[in-house]
Every structure is written in structure tokens, then in C-alpha cells.
Amino acid sequence: MLVSRKNFVFQKLVNTLLEHIIKNYKVDDSLPSDVVLANQFSVSRTTVRKAVEYLEELDILVKSGATKTLIAMPNSEHFFDVSKQSKPKEKLVEEYFLTLIQHGKLKPGDKFSELELARQSDTSTVAVREFLIRFSRFGLIEKNPRSQWKMKKFDEAFVDQLYEIRHLFEMHSLSNFIQLPEDSEYWQQLNDLFIEHKNLSLKMETCYDDFPRLDQKLHGLLQRAHPNQFVNEFYDIISFVFHYHYQWDRSAERERNTLAVQEHLDFIGKMLMKDYRGAAVALERHLNTAKQSLKDTAML
């Protein structure tokens, strides 16, 4: 099972090179130098050379000194079958791990082993380890040396602290947004978003699961208007925790989202009317609802 040690970068380069040739060259044309190709496709020259060598073997081009002359157009046979190539390790682990969580196989307090994860997700322990270290910044898992990883229990203090920061950040974003000049493009975008919310609220019966997208969009807009990498990173945590807990309790999802859309509408509406105080109150109410509903779900 040496699949993962295969020369991915090489194969991918060959494929892009073939495509590139088909699109931009014809027989008898000559290709740019190694260095140019390496820069163009963001790989090292070593890889370019190997790929060119390979194309020579395929009788697609001939190389003599500095010139690479195209002698035949590539066809579909020449491409590497990339479909069977599994995704990047990191993605594999992540997907598998999140699936476990979403299916409730890993609940707060549970322990799990790196080795097991590696086997199940068809990756190496190293990949697993690196993912878990990265993931641990969400504050949902922890480990002691020589001992297994453990899902942290999710106590009320955690939720309170999380929402305390969220409150702080969103109020801050709000106050920044309000100060945007009248002719800023973001006001238009906010208006569009208001309409999107309005539309969704009309067909809430069927499309209630479309809300998270809008929620994401609203946050994205506020972030673009006044970017801050720390706020952004924090929001990753928020939205993960959010998913983490709602994934296995969809019971009240429609009601939850219906309410949330209404609160968003209220909030955005007040903003559009430049009613800062009103918007702040609406936001406050929204955050409180969200916090409470998270608690209700998580602390059963």
C-alpha cells in the first residue's frame, strides 16, 4: 500500500503540462525553458525536468540542448489517472474525524487513539498527529503525553466565554460597519443580503437549512468591511463549535433557524436605517438566543 508515497507532484505536473500544451501550442512549436515552466506551475525545476523527460518518452516532444520541440499533440491516453489518487492526507483525516464527531461516535469525555484514527482514515499516524495538534486550537480535544487524546467536556463556562468574545467582536464589527461612508459598496452588499434573508424567510418551510450559508455570508461581509485576522480565526472556532453540537440534534433546527432569520432581518434592517442603537439591541438579542439554544442542546 505505497500509494501515498507516489509522486503526486510529478503526475499532477504532467497533466497540467499536457493540458497547457493542448491549449497553447501546436506541433513544431518549442516550449519555454525549465526555469520559466517551474515558475509558471510553482514546482521545482527538478520536477519540470522529470516531467519533460517523461514527455520525451511518450514521443510528445524532443529535446536538444536548450530547445524543447513539440512533435505530437497529446491525447487523453497520455494523462495520468488522477481520479484514483486519494486526496491529500490532511483532508482525509479531517473528513474522517469530523464524520466521527458528526455521527456522535465521539462525544465529550470519550478517548480515542491516533493509531486507530490513522487506520480508519487510511493515513499515517504522523498525518493524524499533525491534524490533531492543529485541531486542538479549537479547544475541544486535549491530550497528556503517552496517553490518548480525549474529547474535552463541554461545560457551561466554555460556552459563556465563547459568547462573551463573540459578543465583543460582533459589537465591534457593528460599530465599524456603521461608520462606513455612505457611498461604500458594502452598504449595497448589506442591502442585497437583507433581500436574501427576506426571500429565505418566505420559504422557510422547505429551505430552512439554507440559513447557515447566509449566516456565514453576513459574517464574511462584516469581516471584509473591516478585516482582522484574529477575529476571523475566532469565528472559525465559533462556527465549528456550532456545527459540532447541532450536527446530532436537528430536532428543533427549523424553529431555531426561523427565529434566527427573523433576528437577522431585524438586525440588518436597523443597520440599513442607520439605527445604531437599535441594531446593537437586535444583535444582543440574537446572540443571547444563539447562546441559550447552544446551551440547551449541549448541556442535555
Added chain:
Amino acid sequence: MLVSRKNFVFQKLVNTLLEHIIKNYKVDDSLPSDVVLANQFSVSRTTVRKAVEYLEELDILVKSGATKTLIAMPNSEHFFDVSKQSKPKEKLVEEYFLTLIQHGKLKPGDKFSELELARQSDTSTVAVREFLIRFSRFGLIEKNPRSQWKMKKFDEAFVDQLYEIRHLFEMHSLSNFIQLPEDSEYWQQLNDLFIEHKNLSLKMETCYDDFPRLDQKLHGLLQRAHPNQFVNEFYDIISFVFHYHYQWDRSAERERNTLAVQEHLDFIGKMLMKDYRGAAVALERHLNTAKQSLKDTAML
């Protein structure tokens, strides 16, 4: 050079066990069961067994079935020499890496290799890798697959965003502190801290490098009064970045700290007088000074 693969946990347990015996037992006493010992010293029973076996070899105790009888008191010869045991890998890497940074060997924009770091710090690439991943949450390093790590360049936007959050958090901490009941112990602690600042300000000529400790203490106090893990983590970043940049420019350190102490005094003083507005203004001023001085140093 198999040093690092040695049985650290085992040796440490033997030593603590010997100490424990000297302190609490005498010849002919019998020791508790494996399980009890394992729990008491937070190791697995496997390790306890190996340690007990080892003590038997040393003729310190005899085991027959369930009873472990002490037959001789341990002496200093029996202890493992723990001094030659290098610290935990993680610490080693961390120290070496931070030293590099502090000596200006790694400046923004520089690249460095895991292998090199592993060699220099006398650890494995795995340990290095794990440290770097963990460290990357500070946002000071980054890497692309198959490529080396790189010190991020430290632009003005980063400082602005950092201080934007700091501003938000510290104002929040302030407003929380002000709301503490009159008889809260924290007011007393704040008062003590005020006096400490006052004392330091008198001998600033010589003890100016004592300021960071007080700064840390002030933050610690605010955090204890109203704990929030996210704020805390963020402050780690702040203080790291702070060190990262001042370490190689101590030129104006005394003036910087003298000013900072004055600003702290102003700030704490206003708090003690319950002058919320005044304290907020003082804090604002302090943060601006800090930000500006960081920029002056970092953006040379």
C-alpha cells in the same frame, strides 16, 4: 545516541519511589498494592511493576505474592542520575528556536529547515515539526507543503489588528473589574500592585527591566477577576510578539519602561478612585504608546 529513547518515566518513577520510601516508611514495612502506587504517582501499573522489580534487584525490598516488604533503606547511590537526562524534547526545541529568534538569527522573511533545527537542538524532526505546528498559531511563521518554513514578515496591518483586539479585550477587562463589589479581594490586590508600581518607579534607573513582570502581574490580576480562556490565549500572543521584537532592540528600553510604568500608575490610580472614564482614557493612552513603540521598533 539513544538517550532520548531511554525509559524516562521509569527512571523518574524509581526516584520518586525511593524518596517516598525514605520519607514515609521504615524497614519491614510493606508497601501498598501496584494499583494504589500507579494512581498515586500517575503512571501505569506496567511502569510500577518494572520499578518494583528494579527495587528488588537493588535488594531494597522483597516481594512475595501481594506483599512488598521493605528490607533496606535506599541511599543516594540507588537514585538515577537525572541531571544528565536532557529536558523534554519539546522544551529543547522551543528553547533553541526562541534563542535563534532572540539573537536575531531568524528575521522576518528568513527561511529555515526542520532538519537543521532538529540537528541543532538535538532532537528529532518529528519533535521540531510538532513544535512548529503548535507555534504557528502565533501567526509568525508559515509553510507550504514540501517547502521550508518561513518567518512571516511583520507588517503594519498585523500590528494594527493585534492592538485592535488588545484594545477591545483590555477595555472589556477594565469594565468588568470596575463592576466588582467593593469588598472583593481583587481591589486589595490592585492596591498592592499600585504600590509595587510606585516602588519600581522610584528606582527605575536600575531596575527598569523589572517592568515586564509587573505588566504580566497586572494582566494576571484582571484575568483572575474575570477569567476567559480566549482572552488569555490571545494575551500569550501579545506577550510573545512583544518579546519577539524587543529582544533585539534594547536601546530605548529604559525610557520605554519608565513611560509605561507612569502610564500604569495613572491607569491603576484612576481605577482605584473608581474613575471609570479616566481609567479608560489612561488605558487608551497606554495602548497607543505601546503600539507606536512596537511599530517604531519593528518597522525600522
Added chain:
DNA sequence: TTGCTGTATTTTATAAATAAAAAACAGTTG
């Protein structure tokens, strides 16, 4: 010079092997 090729060296990613430690299992005894 500059920009290229060919070759050699380094480094990262990955696998496989193994020691140390933890955890699970199976009896035994009071």
C-alpha cells in the same frame, strides 16, 4: 554579465521498525 542546462546535495514526506509505557485480559485469593 545573464540565463540556461546538467548534476549533486539537501530537505521533506512517508513508511517501517522498535522500545517504553499504557491498557486490557485472565486468573487467584481473601
Added chain:
DNA sequence: CAACTGTTTTTTATTTATAAAATACAGCAA
């Protein structure tokens, strides 16, 4: 049956080996 011991199985930590890719070096030609 509860608590223990002796034994076996798993798991983590660490090292070593190697393929893939990136980088550095040396020399050549315009």
C-alpha cells in the same frame, strides 16, 4: 465479588531508511 497479581495486547514515542521534491552548485553559451 472486590481487589489484587501475572501476562498479553495496544498504543505512543522515537529512530532509521528511503522516495519525491526542492534547492544549490558548476559549467556553458549567447
